[in-house]
Amino acid sequence: DGGITQSPKYLFRKEGQNVTLSCEQNLNHDAMYWYRQDPGQGLRLIYYSQIVNDFQKGDIAEGYSVSREKKESFPLTVTSAQKNPTAFYLCASSNQGGRYEQFFGPGTRLTVL
Amino acid sequence: DAKTTQPPSMDCAEGRAANLPCNHSTISGNEYVYWYRQIHSQGPQYIIHGLKNNETNEMASLIITEDRKSSTLILPHATLRDTAVYYCIVRPGGGTSYGKLTFGQGTILTVHP
Numbered sequence: 001d002g003g004i005t006q007s008p009k010y011l012f013r014k015e016g017q018n019v020t021l022s023c024e025q026n027l028n029h030d031a032m033y034w035y036r037q038d039p040g041q042g043l044r045l046i047y048y049s050q051i052v053n054d055f056q057k058g059d060i061a062e063g064y065s066v067s068r069e070k071k072e073s074f075p076l077t078v079t080s081a082q083k084n085p086t087a088f089y090l091c092a093s094s095n096q097g098g099r100y101e102q103f104f105g106p107g108t109r110l111t112v113l
Numbered sequence: 114d115a116k117t118t119q120p121p122s123m124d125c126a127e128g129r130a131a132n133l134p135c136n137h138s139t140i141s142g143n144e145y146v147y148w149y150r151q152i153h154s155q156g157p158q159y160i161i162h163g164l165k166n167n168e169t170n171e172m173a174s175l176i177i178t179e180d181r182k183s184s185t186l187i188l189p190h191a192t193l194r195d196t197a198v199y200y201c202i203v204r205p206g207g208g209t210s211y212g213k214l215t216f217g218q219g220t221i222l223t224v225h226p
Contacts, residue, residue, distance in 0.1 A: 004156075014220075036135070042216035043198065060212075090156050100204065102149075102214060106157025 003027065006091050009024045013085075013095035021076045021108050023091035032074035033092040033102065043090060050075055050096065075109060078110065085112045117201045122221040125195075131188040133220050135201030138182040145204045146177060147214065148186045150197040157200065157216075162184065191224045198222075 001111025004025045013019045025032065031050045035043040045058030049068040068074055074093075078085045088109050092102040118136040125131040137146065145164050149157040161168055161175045163184070168175045174187040190201055200219040 033213075040218075042218045043214075045213060045215070048213060059215075088154075092156070098161075100161060101159040101162075102157075104158070107154070107156055109154075 003067055005090060006089075006095055006105035006108050009106065009108060011108055013110070015112055016080045018080060019078050019085075019110065020112055021078065021089055021091075021110070023074045023076065025072055025074075025091075025093045025103075025105075025107060027095075027103060028071070029093035029103070030071070030096045031094045032068065033094075034058075034064070034066065034074070034076045035090045035092065037088040037090060037107075046076065047063050085110060117203055117217055119199075119201050119215050119217065119220045121218065122223070124193045125188075125222060125224050127193060127224055128190055131191040131195065131222055131224070133186040133199050133201075133222065134183065135185070136183045137201070137203050140181050140203055146175065146181075146184050147202040147204055148173070148175065149200045149202065149214075149216075150195075151200070151219070152194075152197045160199075162204075191222075193224050193226065196224045198220060220225075 007022045009062040033048040037043050044060050046064050047066045048057035052071050055066050055068050060072050065077045088107050090107045091105045094102045145162050147162040148160040151157040161173050163175045163177050179182045198219040198221050200216050202214050
């Protein structure tokens with residue numbers, strides 16, 4: 001099946017630890033995105049990448065880092081510099097062209113204790 | 114990016130049409146209107162998009178006013194499974210921000226039996 005996978009679904013970490021969230025897609029999409037969602041709020045863009053080895057900061061990039069070494073993978077690292085890391089993290093991908101529909105993964109719920 | 118305004122919540126009876134409004138009075142000529150929905154604790158799902166003309170697909174219809182300052186998403190026969198948060202989004206038309214989506218807080222649609 002084609003789609004986006006995020007793992008794990010739930011993640012717990014101690015304060016001060018870096019943690020990396022996985023996002024993989026087999027849709028052959030060029031662009032990938034990371035969003036953060038807090039309770040009762042809409043999604044906010046953290047980082048996005050339109051091509052391998054290139055990425056841009058979104059609206060709330062501070063305390064996060066990404067890499068795009070392969071077309072199908074776009075991991076997100078939540079660093080200890082992120083002051084409020086507990087949130088629901090969503091990864092998405094889209095093709096450049098057509099209707100630019102973004103396909104979303106199931107999300108990872110990160111809780112920092 | 115153009116901002117959108119949506120009512121925070123709406124109710125609809127099962128089997129009736131759900132009409133979700135969205136204001137985007139600052140939209141520019143090359144910006145598209147997109148609608149996504151998010152069922153609780155899942156990733157958002159694309160519904161429909163349009164530029165000037167009304168659009169219809171298997172999920173919904175999109176009515177855009179002639180001046181493009183507002184639009185309405187219509188779910189013709191709402192079911193309980195349509196209960197979700199519905200996001201109206203204006204997508205920038207080009208440049209380095211191409212493909213980026215800015216999510217507001219959306220409208221919580223509750224479909225009642």
